[in-house]
Amino acid sequence: MRERLDCAVLSTPCCFDWLGPWLGPHAAGKLQLHPLDGCNATVDSVESARLLAASSMRLRRYDACLIPVNESNLAWARTSLSMAKGALHTPVVALVRNLKAAALDDLHTLGLADFVRDPLCIEELRARIERLLDGNRYLASPPAATSSISENRANYTRMAGLAGPLTQEALCATILDRSGTELEAFAIASASRCATTRESFRAAKSQVIERFERAYITAALGRHSGNIAMAARAAQKHRRAFWALMRKHDIDAAPFRAEAVPNHPGDG
Incomplete structure (x- = not known):
């Protein structure tokens, strides 16, 4: 762990x-x-959207660049990341407020290295920056498509420290603590592996999505002690949609409540 981390803020x-x-x-x-x-x-x-790219040399002095993003400046963030893609050597982390999953996916596609949610947890931000730096998970210049797939597959195996089916289990068990880069590497590794089998594209895609949904819903319920409303809110999904996924994968919230708070005589 580094003695000190310096993070630039562009807001x-x-x-x-x-x-x-x-x-x-x-x-x-x-x-x-x-x-x-x-x-x-x-x-x-x-001109403001060009600031991130124009600051690439100055940002080399810092371990990371933090950009706060909400609904008001989401378009600015998208344009800034798009213009800076391939030019930055410093990982960009977003501090997000009230953003949906689709918007976060879009930002990751445009080059966002990771994100933390508002209200800011300093220890979480520090840990995420440490992981980005230690694992070399941020690529300033994306390589050609072929090498990108092989490198990301290798990166995922190295990150998890496992191989084969256990790799998927290890990720599923800690899915809420994984960065967007790790999930992307897992998706690439899974797709690359499925492409070498006789499974159809549709069947392979369905299998990967099913594993992800089951792991995410289970982890979210575990983190929120079986409280469906809180788990759905944290996942930024409507409660009905979250409940539908629970039924789809036959997941019961009751065991998570029992594990979290033991019943004592006299409790109301």
Whole structure:
């Protein structure tokens, strides 16, 4: 673990009120959040969207770049990441507020290395940056398609430290703690493996999605002690849709409640 991490912050005015108080030193100086001087980003300026790419050299001084993203500046974040793709050597982490899963997937596709949710947990941010740096999970310049698949497959096997079917089980058991890059590597590894079998594209895709859904729903219920409403809210899914997935995979919330809080005589 590094003695100190320095994280640059590139923000827009719509996020200043909830990000501003976090600027400065944290964890006894082990994590420093620095505003990126001279970068006054606005959501309605094309020049502002170029700031991330234009700051690539300055960002080399930092371990990571944090960008706060909500519904108001989502378009700016998308454009900024798109323009900076292939130019950055510093991982970009988003501090997100009220974003749906589809928006997060889009940001990852455009080059986002990882994200944390608001309200910010400093220890989580520090841990995620450490994992990005230690595992070399951020690629500034995506390689050709063929080498990308093989490298990501190798990266996933190395990350998990396992091979074969156990690799999938290891990921499923810790799926809520995995970064977007790790999940992408897992998807690539699974697709690459299925392509060498006699399974059809449709059957292979269905199998991977089914495993992911079952693992995610189970992990979410476990984290929230079987509280379906809280698990659905954390997953950013409507409660009915979350319940439908539980029925689809025959998952019962009751065992998670029993494990979390033992019943005592006299409890109401």
